[in-house]
Amino acid sequence: MIRTVPETGSTNADLAAQLRAGEALGEGSWLVADRQTAGRGRQGRTWFDGHGNFMGSTIVRPHERDPAPASLALVTALAVYEAVVPLIAKPSELTLKWPNDLMLAGAKLSGILLEREGDAIIVGIGVNLAAAPDLPDRRTVALSAFGPAPERDTFARSLAASFDRELDRWRSFGLEPLVRRWESVAHPQGTSLRVHPPGEEPILGAYAGLTEDGALRLRLAGGESRVIHAGDVMFANEEG
Numbered sequence: 001m002i003r004t005v006p007e008t009g010s011t012n013a014d015l016a017a018q019l020r021a022g023e024a025l026g027e028g029s030w031l032v033a034d035r036q037t038a039g040r041g042r043q044g045r046t047w048f049d050g051h052g053n054f055m056g057s058t059i060v061r062p063h064e065r066d067p068a069p070a071s072l073a074l075v076t077a078l079a080v081y082e083a084v085v086p087l088i089a090k091p092s093e094l095t096l097k098w099p100n101d102l103m104l105a106g107a108k109l110s111g112i113l114l115e116r117e118g119d120a121i122i123v124g125i126g127v128n129l130a131a132a133p134d135l136p137d138r139r140t141v142a143l144s145a146f147g148p149a150p151e152r153d154t155f156a157r158s159l160a161a162s163f164d165r166e167l168d169r170w171r172s173f174g175l176e177p178l179v180r181r182w183e184s185v186a187h188p189q190g191t192s193l194r195v196h197p198p199g200e201e202p203i204l205g206a207y208a209g210l211t212e213d214g215a216l217r218l219r220l221a222g223g224e225s226r227v228i229h230a231g232d233v234m235f236a237n238e239e240g
């Protein structure tokens, strides 16, 4: 069920509060806001409140035999990719960047924020359908720059359906086919990335695919490899 509200602080914060209050939210419940006054991004950033954009959250209740919850980042990224790709004239311009950014023509189109609340994972998704923020440190884009902006509620239904499909595949077939599909729609191997692992200086390297558990493989200048499990990743040429 998709519930829409005209305005809230953050749809992630609202679902967290509902879970804490003991509301019986099941998988398939979505909260979508027309406006967010305190939208949350990754790494403590804020998320832009663009009128006409998709801003919504859902929950996953991991089962005992599910793959690791961190891999929901890849599940969600693929679900967003599947919802957006039919709307793009040149699908090759749409690529994933680890772990879960959707990039259009090299600029950020959407963002995903996973947060844990008790036994549940809150999956928050923002997609720039109509408007993109002007950021000093990275290039952003909205679908409206490439044609008419899709209608938000139609997009929400399509995203809820693709998320449901991807979650089901993740549960039924595990991580390996998911990682292969993620890689097949990522930017090309060898793409220069700047990675900022928590508590370290940023490092430069070339994208070398994912590990079998979905971590990022980076080839460093000296030829050695580094596996990244957490961090902020940008194209080396992404800055605004």
Ligand SMILES: O=C(O)CCCC[C@@H]1SC[C@@H]2NC(=O)N[C@@H]21
Residues within 6 Å of the ligand: 009, 010, 011, 012, 013, 036, 038, 039, 040, 041, 042, 043, 045, 047, 054, 055, 056, 057, 110, 111, 112, 113, 124, 125, 126
């Ligand atoms: O920084 C990122 O890339 C992640 C952004 C996630 C934004 C979405 S918008 C809906 C949901 N509610 C929030 O407060 N954040 C997420």
